[in-house]
Amino acid sequence: MSTPDTHLHIDNVSKSFGDVQALKGVDLEIKRGSFVCLLGPSGCGKTTLLRIIAGFENASSGRLMLDGTDISQMPPHKRGFGMVFQSLALFPHMSVAKNIAYGLKLRKVGKAEQRDRVEELLNVIELPDIADRPVSALSGGQRQRVAIARALAIQPPLFLLDEPLSALDAKLRDNMQIELRQLQQKFGVTTILVTHDQHEAMMLADELVVLKDGEVYQSADPATVYQEPANSFVADFLGAANLVPANVSKDGHVTVMGQEIACDTGHPVGTRLSAAMRAEHIGLVPASKAKGHPVGAVKFLRDLGPTTELVIAVDEQDLRVRCDNATVPDLSIGAQVALSLDGGRLSVFKA
Amino acid sequence: MRVGLLPTEGKSTYRFMVLFLATIGILISSLPVIVVTIMSFSGSDNTGFPPPELSLRWYWDVVAMFTQEDANSAQSVVDSTVTSLLVAFIVMVISTMVCIPLAYALARGDRRIREGMELLFTLPLVFPLVILGIAFLLIAESLRLDIGIWRIVIPHVALVLPFVLRNCIGAMNGISVETEEAAISLGASPLRAIWDVVIPLMRAGILAGLIFALIISFNEFTITFFMYTIDVSTLPIWMYSRTVSSLDPSTLALSVFIIVADIVLIVLVDKLIAGRANLF
Numbered sequence: 001m002s003t004p005d006t007h008l009h010i011d012n013v014s015k016s017f018g019d020v021q022a023l024k025g026v027d028l029e030i031k032r033g034s035f036v037c038l039l040g041p042s043g044c045g046k047t048t049l050l051r052i053i054a055g056f057e058n059a060s061s062g063r064l065m066l067d068g069t070d071i072s073q074m075p076p077h078k079r080g081f082g083m084v085f086q087s088l089a090l091f092p093h094m095s096v097a098k099n100i101a102y103g104l105k106l107r108k109v110g111k112a113e114q115r116d117r118v119e120e121l122l123n124v125i126e127l128p129d130i131a132d133r134p135v136s137a138l139s140g141g142q143r144q145r146v147a148i149a150r151a152l153a154i155q156p157p158l159f160l161l162d163e164p165l166s167a168l169d170a171k172l173r174d175n176m177q178i179e180l181r182q183l184q185q186k187f188g189v190t191t192i193l194v195t196h197d198q199h200e201a202m203m204l205a206d207e208l209v210v211l212k213d214g215e216v217y218q219s220a221d222p223a224t225v226y227q228e229p230a231n232s233f234v235a236d237f238l239g240a241a242n243l244v245p246a247n248v249s250k251d252g253h254v255t256v257m258g259q260e261i262a263c264d265t266g267h268p269v270g271t272r273l274s275a276a277m278r279a280e281h282i283g284l285v286p287a288s289k290a291k292g293h294p295v296g297a298v299k300f301l302r303d304l305g306p307t308t309e310l311v312i313a314v315d316e317q318d319l320r321v322r323c324d325n326a327t328v329p330d331l332s333i334g335a336q337v338a339l340s341l342d343g344g345r346l347s348v349f350k351a
Numbered sequence: 352m353r354v355g356l357l358p359t360e361g362k363s364t365y366r367f368m369v370l371f372l373a374t375i376g377i378l379i380s381s382l383p384v385i386v387v388t389i390m391s392f393s394g395s396d397n398t399g400f401p402p403p404e405l406s407l408r409w410y411w412d413v414v415a416m417f418t419q420e421d422a423n424s425a426q427s428v429v430d431s432t433v434t435s436l437l438v439a440f441i442v443m444v445i446s447t448m449v450c451i452p453l454a455y456a457l458a459r460g461d462r463r464i465r466e467g468m469e470l471l472f473t474l475p476l477v478f479p480l481v482i483l484g485i486a487f488l489l490i491a492e493s494l495r496l497d498i499g500i501w502r503i504v505i506p507h508v509a510l511v512l513p514f515v516l517r518n519c520i521g522a523m524n525g526i527s528v529e530t531e532e533a534a535i536s537l538g539a540s541p542l543r544a545i546w547d548v549v550i551p552l553m554r555a556g557i558l559a560g561l562i563f564a565l566i567i568s569f570n571e572f573t574i575t576f577f578m579y580t581i582d583v584s585t586l587p588i589w590m591y592s593r594t595v596s597s598l599d600p601s602t603l604a605l606s607v608f609i610i611v612a613d614i615v616l617i618v619l620v621d622k623l624i625a626g627r628a629n630l631f
Contacts, residue, residue, distance in 0.1 A: 056532055077535045077544075089533035093551045102547075103537035154537060 007032040007190045008053070008158060013062035015048055015214075022048045023214040025062070030207070035184050035191045037201040040211035041237070046194045047162060049211070053192060054160055055079050066157065081158040082151030082189075086166060088143050090135045096122075096146050097131040103154035121149040124183065141172050148180065152187060159184070161193040165200060177203045198238045202226065210234050232349045235276035242282070242319045246275040246348060254348060257294040257314055261343040267350065276347040279309075279322040283340035286329055290338035298335050312337060384610060391603040409604040416601065428605075431589035438500060438585060439568040442507040446515045446564045447557060449508075454519030455549065459528070469520070473513045483510075484577035491578065502578045503585065507568045514567065515560035522556025523549075562620045566613055 008030040015023040022045045030036050038046040051057040053064065055076030063072045071079060082103075091099050100121055101114045109117070122128050125145040130138065138146065144164065151159060165173045165180075181204050184191050195201050201208055202222045209219045210233075218230040229235035232243055248271045249255040254263045256275050265273065287295050296314035308328045310321040319339070331337060386400065391409055393402030416428045457465040475483060487506040491498070526549055534544035550557075572587040579588050590606070593599045 054532075054536060056535075075540075076532075077538050077540050079536075080538060081536060083533065083536040085529040085533055087527055087529045089527065089529040091530065091534070091548055093548075093554075102534070102539075106538040106543070150533075150537070160536075 005032050006030065007034075007067065008192075009063075009065040010049070010053070011063040011065055013049070013052060013059045013064070015045070015052060015057065015060050021214055023052075023059075026211075026214070026216055028209060028216065028219060030190060030192065033188045033190055034206040035181070035193070035204055036207045036209060037205035038192065038194045038209050038211060039198060039201040039205075039237075040196065042196060044211040045214040046196075046211050048214075050160055050162055050192060050194045053158070054081055054083050079158075080154060080156055081160055082154055082156035083160040084147045084151050084162065084164040086163045088147040088164070088167075090143060090147055090150070092135050094135070095131065096127075096133050096135060096138070099135060099146060100150045100153050102150065107154065117153060121153055124186070125149050140168055141176065144168065144176055145179075148183065152183070152189070156189065159187075159189045159191040161191070163195055164193070166195075166197070173200070174203075180204065202238075210237065212237075227345075229276060229347050232274050232276060235347055235349075239278060241276040241278055241347070243274055243276050244317060244319075246273040247271060248273065254343075254346070256341060256346070257317075257339075259292055259294055259341060261341055261346065263343040263346050263348065265348050271350065273348045273350060276349070277319075277341060278345065279320040280307075281342055281345040282319065282321045283342070284310075284321065284323055284327075284329055284331075285338040285340050287336040287338050293338040293340050295336055295338045298331050298333050298337060301331060301333055312339065314339065387603050387606050388610070390600065391607045393600055393603075396600075409600045412601040413604045413608065428586070428589055431584050431586045434500065434503075434583060435569055435586040438503050438507060439565050441500070441504050442511055442568040443561050443564040445504070445508050446511045447561055450512065450515040450519045450560060451550070451553065451557065454516060454523045454553075455545065458520055458523035458526075465520075469516070472516050475509045476513050480573035484574040487574060488577040500583055502580070502583060503575055506574045506578060507571055510571065510574065511564040511567050514563040518556045518560035518563065519553065522553040526552045558620055562616055566616065570609075570613075 006029045010026055010028040010030070013023055013026045014021070026045075026049060028036075038049060040046045048057060052059050055071075055074060059072060063070050065071070091102065094102070097115075097118045100118045104114045104117060118131060119128070122131060125148065127142060127145060130142065130146075135143065135146070147164065161180075165176050168176060177200055184204075193201075193204060205222050207219065208222045208225045210217045210225065212233055218225055218234045220228075225234060226238055229238065229241070235241040236243060244256055246254045246256040248265055248267050248269050249260055250269055252262060252264045253260050254265060254273060254275065255261075265271070267273065285293060294314050296312040296319070298310060299313050299318065300309070300311035302309045303325065306325065308323050308325055310323065310331070312319050312321055321339070329337070390400060390402060392405045392407065394404035394406035394408065395402060417432075453468075457468055483506070487509075491502050530548055530552070531541075531544045534548045535541060539547060570587060571585075572591065575585050575588055576591070579585065586609075590602050593602050
């Protein structure tokens with residue numbers, strides 16, 4: 001049952017294209033005013049799900065409930081959701097002002113009010129002087145902001161974005177992520193963004209939905225998804241975890257790479273598991289003080305400024321390690337080093 | 352760095368060949384126009400080349416043909432010109448009205464259907480024009496209907512469609528589905544999105560198609576030769592009738608008028624669409 005602050009309820013939505021099942025019973029409740037990121041590799045169904053919400057595709061089964069009303073059969077132009085497309089899809093034959101005012105013109109808003117609204121939005125996106133410019137005269141970041149302004153001009157109940165930042169270069173993308181988040185907070189609009197970039201999803205989302213093969217693998221706030229991934233795919237997809245075999249050696253303990261660690265898994269003794277460790281959760285100890293810790297050889301070493309990235313080979317397995325520069329011992333390639341693992345930060349899944 | 356049109360490096364024979372072929376090409380395509388233009392200024396009654404003396408007498412003849420009633424001629428040049436212009440205009444409107452929705456449907460539809468349809472509409476191009484003329488004549492005669500100017504309009508539309516369609520499809524290819532969906536997401540009905548977004552973005556291709564239709568129809572001879580009647584005839588037919596027994600130099604002066612009109616039209620459209628579609 002939907003709670004009162006559920007804005008959109010995606011009720012058991014499935015979609016097939018011929019024999020291919022793009023979505024398998026997706027069930028999500030999206031809170032009013034929240035920023036939801038649909039995250040997954042290409043082909044996971046995230047864009048299909050967004051297009052179903054926008055109305056450009058029809059679900060094969062299931063319903064979409066907006067504020068308790070079934071909108072599954074409503075044509076897209078009646079839904080009034082603002083959408084920002086991957087290609088931005090600005091109208092190249094219109095000026096910036098006409099682009100932003102297009103949705104208002106369709107709603108038969110008066111000329112003076114259109115002008116006021118465009119001016120207001122241009123101020124919000126901090127580009128007050130570009131109203132009369134053709135779209136072709138804008139830079140990538142400016143186009144981005146105009147596309148967002150155009151979608152927000154119609155004061156949509158839902159704001160949908162399909163990988164809108166993927167065409168920007170890395171630095172601009174970083175800035176736009178912060179701006180987009182601030183805009184969303186300012187307008188308080190319920191927002192759904194599709195991305196394959198886990199960093200972007202972490203930057204923006206209140207709620208992160210990880211999809212794979214048309215199924216929701218995990219749906220939670222970003223910190224939870226990162227710290228407590230529900231399965232090995234999520235652990236690996238978000239911030240590339242090291243996945244190593246483990247097994248339950250005795251009650252409340254698992255053995256990983258020969259080391260016994262206190263970790264309550266709830267599985268019976270002898271269960272074969274797979275353990276995920278974040279690169280930054282592995283500590284380095286000089287090999288001389290190993291004391292039962294797994295020992296490996298440094299294969300790769302690179303100082304990135306704030307952190308150092310290492311690859312350490314333990315029993316034929318390469319592990320990614322990220323250390324604060326303050327804590328990294330003096331190492332060189334080929335040197336032996338011991339790894340300290342923290343049971344509280346270990347995620348274990350049934351293999 | 353911009354790559355030069357002419358190779359500045361390499362063997363001189365290569366450079367010579369490029370220049371030689373280019374010159375031949377330009378000569379072949381422009382020679383008829385040059386000859387006709389020079390001859391139209393001839394001062395003598397025969398059509399020997401080069402003209403022994405120059406005058407504007409044939410131009411005055413053309414002006415006289417259009418301004419004075421000619422009792423000798425079965426068909427007047429004024430009637431033929433009006434018919435030609437009217438046919439060209441109707442052909443232009445019909446072919447564009449057919450091709451915009453067709454191009455939209457083909458560009459957004461199944462790829463295989465699109466290739467098949469394009470082939471179908473290209474048929475009149477590969478068909479020998481004489482056979483096409485006979486075919487249309489047979490159809491028109493078996494119908495036993497007096498359809499007036501449409502005897503010529505309908506075959507012209509068939510002839511012009513592939514050119515207009517190709518231009519419209521080319522224009523459609525540059526318009527992403529997302530642009531249309533953006534309009535729809537902002538509240539435009541699918542039809543409104545086509546009107547507000549697709550048609551304006553197709554403008555260059557549509558204009559190129561319009562001019563194609565106009566020029567091809569206005570200059571068409573072969574099929575029209577089978578289809579014309581005493582009442583409905585076009586300017587090329589009239590010009591042919593004036594040259595079939597003995598070449599009348601006033602026809603050449605008239606040709607120059609038509610060439611100038613064609614060039615003006617092409618330049619105008621080229622300016623209008625500013626390289627956003629190709630005319631040829």
